[in-house]
Amino acid sequence: MSVATKPQSAAKQMHEPPRAILGPTGNRxxxxxxxxxxxxxxxxxxxxxxxxxxxxxxxxxxxxxxxxxxxxxxxxxxxxxxxxxxxxxxxxxxxxxxxxxxxxxxxxxxxPVKRCDWITPNSDPLYMSFHDEEWGVPVHDDRKLFELLVFSQALAELSWPAILHMRDIFRKLFDNFDSSSVAQFTEKKLLSLKVNGNLLLSEPKLRAIVENAKQMLKIQQEFDSFSNYCWRFVNQKPLRNGFRYVRQVPVKTPKAELISKDLMQRGFRCVGPTVVYSFMQVAGIVNDHLVACFRYQECNVDLKKDFKPRSEETERVTKALGNTCVSHD
Incomplete structure (x- = not known):
């Protein structure tokens, strides 16, 4: 009997590990x-x-x-x-x-963006910004047109960068270029337009600005606005020259000579063809950005988007200007 029990205990030990795994004890x-x-x-x-x-x-x-x-x-x-x-x-x-x-x-x-050749990396930042944002953009506001006409006249004595740095001074001394206010300037007021003790511009130029303000009031009465008068010369649409090189850009044109002649006949002073053409350029009446300049196409796009001439007013202004030119001839 004792011999028979030994194989059973051996068999039992062989099966203990699997039973320990499956049993509900701590081993599990x-x-x-x-x-x-x-x-x-x-x-x-x-x-x-x-x-x-x-x-x-x-x-x-x-x-x-x-x-x-x-x-x-x-x-x-x-x-x-x-x-x-x-x-x-x-x-x-x-x-x-x-x-x-x-x-x-x-x-x-x-x-870098391509600009007109007269703008270089060393150009005055204010002048560069003026080229990128204002120069050549069509203007139809009378105050802004008067301001740009004064600046074009001042180019005979100052450069564009110098004028732009003094722009706020110009606006302050000329009552924000309100032609009705400037037209009333007295001789004393005129001679008080000084910067650091010096006249803003020469006396003949200052007197011309006051006289031109008076003549602008007459044009506004005749054509409703100075803008209507100016844009009539180009049939209400800016001229686009499409020059490739700086040497091709003129200082005056037959159109500028025509406008200059008419202005002088109306009593304007210091408005020669060169001054008038500079005014046409800066006021966007002519687009003289070089073709390679990024502003050349942008100014054309701005024209299509913003410029909306009124046909009835255009006909009326055309008729009035035609009669005036005949009477002056």
């Missing part, structure tokens, strides 16, 4: 903890290969480059192909920051 808790640790270890091991992919995705975001759907969750839901297309120096890329939006990116760095 330890086994579960080991299983959890193995699962966590497997999760961590699966996440490690994804770290380089995340770095790649961040680099792609910074460069606005498209990445494969397996590399970024942002691009995985997009149906747009991430293939780059090159044309005319432009590269199409997928912006993963905007849900896979395709953007055009210049392959080369954009150079």
């Amino acid at each position: 808790v330890r086994v579960l903890e080991e299983a959890k640790r193995k699962i966590e270890f497997l999760k961590k091991s699966q996440q490690k290969p994804r770290k380089p992919v995340e770095k790649m995705s961040q680099a792609a975001v910074k460069n606005n480059l498209s990445v494969d759907s397996t590399c970024s969750s942002d691009s995985s839901g997009s149906s747009i192909s991430g293939r780059n297309v090159k044309r005319n120096g432009i590269k199409q890329v997928k912006d993963v920051t905007n849900g896979g939006e395709i953007k055009d990116v210049l392959l080369k760095k954009e150079g």
